[in-house]
Amino acid sequence: MSSSASPRPFVYDGDRLVCSGVDVAALADEFGTPLYVYSADAVRERVAMIANGFAGVDHTICYAVKANSALGLLKRLGALGCGFDIVSGGELERVRRAAPEAVSRVVFSGVGKQAWEMDAALEAGILQFNVESEAELELLAERAQALGKTARVALRVNPDVFAETHPYISTGMSEHKFGIAIARARQVYARAAQLEGIEPTGVSVHIGSQIRSVEPFAAALQRVRELVEELRKDGINLRNVDAGGGFGIEYGTAAFDPAASVQQYAKALRSVLEGFDAHLLLEPGRFIIAQAGALVTRVLYTKQNGAKRFVIADAAMNDLIRPALYKAHHEIVPVLLDASRPASKADIVGPVCESGDFFAQDRETAELRSGDLVALLDAGAYGMSLASHYNTRVHPAEVLIEDGKTVLIRRRETLDDLFVAELY
Ligand SMILES: Cc1ncc(COP(=O)(O)O)c(C=O)c1O
Numbered sequence: 001m002s003s004s005a006s007p008r009p010f011v012y013d014g015d016r017l018v019c020s021g022v023d024v025a026a027l028a029d030e031f032g033t034p035l036y037v038y039s040a041d042a043v044r045e046r047v048a049m050i051a052n053g054f055a056g057v058d059h060t061i062c063y064a065v066k067a068n069s070a071l072g073l074l075k076r077l078g079a080l081g082c083g084f085d086i087v088s089g090g091e092l093e094r095v096r097r098a099a100p101e102a103v104s105r106v107v108f109s110g111v112g113k114q115a116w117e118m119d120a121a122l123e124a125g126i127l128q129f130n131v132e133s134e135a136e137l138e139l140l141a142e143r144a145q146a147l148g149k150t151a152r153v154a155l156r157v158n159p160d161v162f163a164e165t166h167p168y169i170s171t172g173m174s175e176h177k178f179g180i181a182i183a184r185a186r187q188v189y190a191r192a193a194q195l196e197g198i199e200p201t202g203v204s205v206h207i208g209s210q211i212r213s214v215e216p217f218a219a220a221l222q223r224v225r226e227l228v229e230e231l232r233k234d235g236i237n238l239r240n241v242d243a244g245g246g247f248g249i250e251y252g253t254a255a256f257d258p259a260a261s262v263q264q265y266a267k268a269l270r271s272v273l274e275g276f277d278a279h280l281l282l283e284p285g286r287f288i289i290a291q292a293g294a295l296v297t298r299v300l301y302t303k304q305n306g307a308k309r310f311v312i313a314d315a316a317m318n319d320l321i322r323p324a325l326y327k328a329h330h331e332i333v334p335v336l337l338d339a340s341r342p343a344s345k346a347d348i349v350g351p352v353c354e355s356g357d358f359f360a361q362d363r364e365t366a367e368l369r370s371g372d373l374v375a376l377l378d379a380g381a382y383g384m385s386l387a388s389h390y391n392t393r394v395h396p397a398e399v400l401i402e403d404g405k406t407v408l409i410r411r412r413e414t415l416d417d418l419f420v421a422e423l424y
């Protein structure tokens with residue numbers, strides 16, 4: 001088996017793709033396609049890699065629920081001791097159901113928190129609200145007073161740091177909607193310290209997602225450290241320093257060693273935190289779950305339109321929107337290798353009625369034929385969590401491979417499931 005150097009749990013055993021030892025074609029036969037397949041072992045390894053990088057640093061890993069919010073995943077992350085970064089009342093409800101013991105390790109980010117969401121989080125007793133505006137701070141104080149609770153608060157500051165990534169997922173510059181300008185933060189903390197129902201406990205920063213160099217993280221954290229030191233002089237003692245998420249992976253075929261790269265990330269953050277007494281919070285999403293998952297799909301048809309060859313799969317942009325939305329690259333590999341197949345270039349597309357419904361354009365693979373199974377790799381993050389019902393398509397099933405066993409964590413929806421909220 002060619003698994004040793006792979007950052008992914010999907011490798012070939014002879015000519016068959018396996019996920020953590022389990023045959024992927026057999027999973028497709030049993031559960032149908034499209035199908036999301038995840039490795040719980042790979043998730044556990046990623047969490048251990050981060051914990052190892054930050055060994056000796058007082059820290060909590062608050063997994064970003066939006067990356068993949070499957071209850072079966074959250075339950076296991078909670079059991080590993082993770083906390084969670086949530087951005088809605090819905091995500092809070094997921095944590096409450098899947099990992100109730102971890103609610104006290106929840107941080108609540110997001111620019112548009114509503115009163116009912118604040119109330120639910122106050123009642124649940126989360127670790128911290130990462131407040132993104134002055135108006136939000138005032139409403140949170142009101143809600144906390146109304147409920148007789150205290151809201152532990154970090155301001156999410158916008159450090160105005162440039163991080164190279166797709167413009168849709170960059171968040172840490174002054175033109176972005178996220179956070180409070182770092183230059184105003186001292187004033188806002190002064191206000192927070194006066195507000196009844198508010199206890200300033202931390203500061204948070206998140207500069208974007210799929211960031212592959214460590215320097216922007218260090219630059220942002222350095223600004224945060226300076227701010228905390230100033231605030232401590234002002235008599236506002238913040239303990240939690242939330243460095244956000246955003247640490248990226250390699251989607252292509254270039255070499256990627258997750259353990260070594262997270263060590264580099266940890267080293268960069270640790271050097272900024274040298275001699276600084278604080279509790280570090282981390283909000284990784286993609287790094288933990290992206291490479292642990294694949295979307296398995298079956299080829300329905302192939303056809304030639306003029307100069308172009310099309311491979312039409314049974315998964316579509318509603319199941320995995322990243323290629324359509326960001327032109328993101330996902331490796332696409334056959335589930336069964338067939339050395340006799342010639343190489344062939346094609347657009348690999350789904351059945352949805354949009355020309356943007358593609359997984360790859362002009363991609364060279366071993367020729368794909370009707371009935372073939374392929375796996376779209378690195379689809380564990382921002383795959384199922386961004387799935388929609390567009391074209392009235394049902395959500396696929398999700399299975400988790402854990403210690404060599406297959407656990408169904410979401411059954412395929414039925415058409416009836418789609419109609420439960422509609423009235424006519
Ligand atoms: C506030 C916050 N924290 C954490 C994350 C997780 O990011 P990633 O999945 O890139 O680690 C995001 C998404 O970008 C986010 O907005």
Ligand SMILES: N[C@@H](CCCC[NH3+])C(=O)O
Pocket residue numbers: 066169209210322381382
């Ligand atoms: N959905 C994005 C990441 C969004 C990050 C959310 N803050 C992606 O697939 O890469």
